[in-house]
Amino acid sequence: MAREPSVSDDEAIGDDGTDSTDDGSNDGLLNRRSYVKLAGVTTAAAAATLPGAASADEEYEAITARGQVITISQGETFENKLIDLTTGNTVTLLVEGGNSVIRNVGFEGLHRGSGFMISITAPSGNVLVENVYLGDGSTKEGGSHTHGPGAVFMHRNANCDVTFRHCNVQGYPNNGFYCSNTAYGGSARFESCYGKNNGVSTFRVAGGNDAIVDCVAYNDNTDYGPGWGGYVEDSGRPLWVWPGGTVSIENSEFAAGSYPYAAVMRGSGSARMTGGAIQGQVQGGGLQRSGVSSSADRSIPGGVPTSAREAATGESSDDSSPDEGTDDEELPHLLLFEGDDSGVSRYEFVVDGDVEPSTHDGATVDDETEIDDGTVHGVVADWKDAFRFDGDLETLTVDGPATAYLDGEEVDPDEYGEELPHALEVEGQGEPTSFEISVEGTIELDGEEDDETTTISGSTVQSSVTDETLTFRFSGAVTDVTILEGDAVVSVDGEEIDPDEYGDNELLPHAILIDGTGTDEPTSYSFTVSGHAVEATFADLTIDDEHVYEDGVVRGVVGDERDAYWFDGGFEDFRLLGDATVDVQYNARDQ
Template identity: 35%
Template structure:
C-alpha cells in the first residue's frame, strides 16, 4: 500500500512542554482547590443506587483509589456543572465500568483521571465512557483544557487501558507521555476509541508502551482537531492494528517533541495520508507490514457507547 511522505517538523497544533516536572499544573491546582472535599474509595458526596451501579453527582470532589482497590460500576453525573477528579497513584488498582453523563462544563482545566502505578505493579482501566466531552470554555491558547486521563511522571509500573471511549475533550484524551521523563512505566492502550480531542488523542513515551486494536477519529467539521497518536522520547512506541482517520485536520502520527527524538513502529494499520506523519528532532516512524493510507474509523467491540452501558458493565 502507498505510504505518505513525512511533513515538516512544524507543529500544527499549539502546545507547551508539559511533559516534564512532577505534576500536571492544572491537576495540582485542582487538588488544592478541592482538598476539603476529598473522599475515600466509594464515597463521593451525593450518591444514589440505580440498578447495577451507583450515581455520583459531580460536586468538585476528589475520589482517591488506593493500592489493590477496585473502583467500579459508577455513573458520574456531570450535568451539575461541577468538576470531579479521580486519582489512583498507588499500585495494583482497578478502575472499571465507569460512565460520565453530560459534558464537563466546569472550566477548571483539570485531569478527570490522574493515575500512575508508582510501585512497579500492574493497574487497569477498563470499560470507561467519557464520550460526552468537555466544553470549549475549558480550552485556552496554550491547550490547557480538560484532560480525560493524565498519567503522572512517577508511573513506574504498567497500566492497561481497555475498552475506553473518549470524545470531544479540550485537551489530550490519554496523556501518557510524562513517565518518559521520570518513572519509565509502560502503558498499553487496547481496543479503545478516541475522537475529536485537542492536542492529541493517544500520547505515549516509554519503551514497551503501545496502542493496539484501536481507532482515532477527527471529524472534518466538528470538535477539536488534535494529533492522532503522539510519541515522545525516549520510545520506542508501538502501533498495531489501528485506524487513524484525521480528515486532513492534523498529523495522524507524530514522533518527537521539545527537541528530543523518539521512534514509532507501525504495523497492520491505516492512517490518513492527508494528515500524514511528522518526525521531529531526528525521530523516526517505521512503517512495517500492511500499513496503508485508507483508514476506516471504528468503535472496537466491547467499547461502551453510553454512560449507562459503561456503568452497568453491559459492554463486557
C-alpha cells in the first residue's frame, strides 16, 4: 500500500496562509528574529564592497557568505555573482523594489545556514529572477524554523509579478519556490525551471495569474553531502497548488519519486495543465488535464545552469541552443536588441536571407518571437534579444527605448527601410462602417490623406468609412481588428485579412479609472465584476491583451499614476486601501 506522505498538510502554516513565527507575527519567514541573527545588511549597489573579488579572467564577482542581507531596491539589477556558501553561513537576497532583476547568480556549496536565500517583498512592479543556481542543497543544521531553510520565498505583502527563468533549485528542506502567497496578490511565472528533492514542495503556487511553463520537478536519491537528508523534508511535493485561482501549467514534467504524490491540490486549489507529464499520484480533484502523459521526462530544461560558476558567468548548458553548431560563415551577421528597464520595446526587421535566434552576449531566446521567411517580430525589456542572419538587413523598426546593434555597432533604425513599413487599407462597402484597429508598434494615416473622422492614439486607430478607402502606415504586427458596425474589407500589405482572426477581446462597454496621482503613498485595490475585465492604457484606454481577467477578479497597486480597465457586468466586490480616487463610467464608449 502507499505510505503516508512524509510531510503534513499543515507545514506550520498559519490560518491566514503565511508561515507562523515564534513571535506570533505574520511577517513571514524573514522576520525581525531573522534580521537580528544576520550579521549585516547591504544593498545590491554596494555588494561590490563585500569580501571577494572577480579575477581578471572571470566575468563575475565572488561574495563570501557571512550572514549578510543584500537588499535589491526599485529598479536595481544584481547580476554575475558567485556566492560562496562553503563558510557554513548564509546570504539572503532581499528584493524590496519592483522593476528589479536577479540574473546570473550562483550559490556554491552545501548551505548550512538559516532562512531563505531569495526573499521577495516588493509591493508592486515586475521582478525577474533569471539564470540562478541553487542546486547544491541545504541542511537543517543552521535553521531555527521547523522545516529548516528554503530557497525562494514570496511574502504575503508582496504584490509584484515575478518571473523565474532558467533556475535550478535542489535539496532545500523548506520549499524550493514558496510562492503560494500569490493568492493575496501578485503573480509567479516559471519558465524552464528545474527542481528536485525540495522538502515540502518544489513549485508552490496559488494565484490565478501564476504559470508554470516548460519546467521539471521530481525526487530521487541524490545525496548532497554530509548533514543533508535523513529528515522528513528531504523530499516533498513536486507541485503543490493552494487555493486562490486556477494556475496555468504548460508542457511541464512532475514525478513523485520517494514522495507518493507528484502533484497536490490543497483544498479548493485548482490548476489547468496542458501537455507534459505527471508520473505518480495526484491528490485533490482540482487538476484539469489535457494531453498529459504518465511518463515524465526528468532531463534538465535547456538554458538551466548546472553549476554555480556556470550561472555566475552567464553561460548556458543548453545543448540545443540556437548558437550551437551555427557556422558564423553561414550566418555572418549579428543583430542584437538591448532592452531598457524604463519600458518595453517592440521591434521588427526583415532580411533577404536566413535568420535564427542567438544567445550571443547573454541574450535569451523567447518562444513568442515570430520568425517568418526573413521577417522577425519581437519584444524586449530589461534583457537582450539577438539574431544571426545572412544577406542584407532591409528594414528595421524599434518602438521603445531599446538600442539596436548590427555586428557590434549601434545603428539607427531610420536608416533601414521605411519607418512605418506596412500598409493597412480599410475599404468601405457602401454603408456607414465604424472600426477600431490596433497594432504592436505605431500607426499613422497615410501622409497624402486627411480625414477628420479618424482618431489615432499611439498604436490604435478609430475611424469610419462608407464607400471610400482609408490607408494607414504602421510598424509591428496587427493585434486587433474590430468592426463596430457595418461592413468593410481590411487588407494588410495588399492581402485581405479576416478581422475575426485578430484579437480575442470584445470591446467591453464600461470603464474604471483608479487615479493615484498626487498621493503620498501607494494605494492597493481589488474588485470583482460579474463579467470580464481587461487592463487598458490610461487616456486612450486601449486594450492590453496581455492582462485579461476572464474571471472578473482584478488586484493591483497604483502609486503616483493611473490604472484603467474596461469591463462588462456589474461590481460584485470593491476594496480600496489608500488615497487614490476612483471614477467609473458606464457605457463609456457611447459618451
